[in-house]
Amino acid sequence: MDAPYRIRSAVPADAEAFFAIERRSFSDPWSEASFREALGSPWTFGIAAQGKRGVAGYLIAREVAGTGEVLNLAVAPEFRRRGVGGALLRAGLTALRHRRVEEVFLEVRESNRSAQSLYASHGFRPVGQRAAYYRNPKEDALVLRLALERPA
Numbered sequence: 698m699d700a701p702y703r704i705r706s707a708v709p710a711d712a713e714a715f716f717a718i719e720r721r722s723f724s725d726p727w728s729e730a731s732f733r734e735a736l737g738s739p740w741t742f743g744i745a746a747q748g749k750r751g752v753a754g755y756l757i758a759r760e761v762a763g764t765g766e767v768l769n770l771a772v773a774p775e776f777r778r779r780g781v782g783g784a785l786l787r788a789g790l791t792a793l794r795h796r797r798v799e800e801v802f803l804e805v806r807e808s809n810r811s812a813q814s815l816y817a818s819h820g821f822r823p824v825g826q827r828a829a830y831y832r833n834p835k836e837d838a839l840v841l842r843l844a845l846e847r848p849a
């Protein structure tokens with residue numbers, strides 16, 4: 698069966714749809730303006746999972762001097778556990794590889810076991826911790842790292 702969504706590059710006009718999912722996914726959401734800024738910047742990029750009736754999920758990442766960072770990832774609650782998050786992560790890592798990134802970092806809440814298992818299944822490993830990194834509620838972040846192979 699075909700996936701009920703397709704993976705595509707995001708554009709600034711996606712900010713509103715991303716923000717609608719963001720608000721349902723996080724207790725300390727990014728603002729819509731943050732999405733618009735990230736999607737309009739040459740240093741960051743976004744990937745959307747486009748469903749038939751709208752956006753099912755998104756990933757925002759950036760590359761700085763050979764290092765990649767996954768800044769945000771969320772899937773609308775009704776689309777979870779269907780492989781959308783994994784597809785977005787794979788597409789984000791491919792895009793970073795093509796930007797000659799050799800390692801990727803990200804932060805995740807210590808209590809966010811579902812995201813941690815998604816990242817672990819893609820090879821991310823814990824390399825550190827940032828105390829009180831998150832607000833609402835205040836919580837430490839785990840810092841995860843993945844070494845990327847060069848594209849063939």
Ligand SMILES: CC(C)(COP(=O)(O)OP(=O)(O)OC[C@H]1O[C@@H](n2cnc3c(N)ncnc32)[C@H](O)[C@@H]1OP(=O)(O)O)[C@@H](O)C(=O)NCCC(=O)NCCS
Nearest residue numbers: 722770771772777778779780781782783805811812814815
């Ligand atoms: C984390 C998130 C993006 C995963 O998206 P998803 O589309 O459900 O992920 P997938 O269906 O691709 O799942 C891939 C794997 O992740 C793990 N996983 C995802 N959700 C899980 C859950 N609720 N419990 C345990 N493991 C989970 C599993 O290993 C899963 O593989 P499986 O379904 O074969 O067991 C989604 O749950 C989400 O948007 N959460 C809220 C926002 C968030 O926490 N973002 C990450 C911030 S760092």
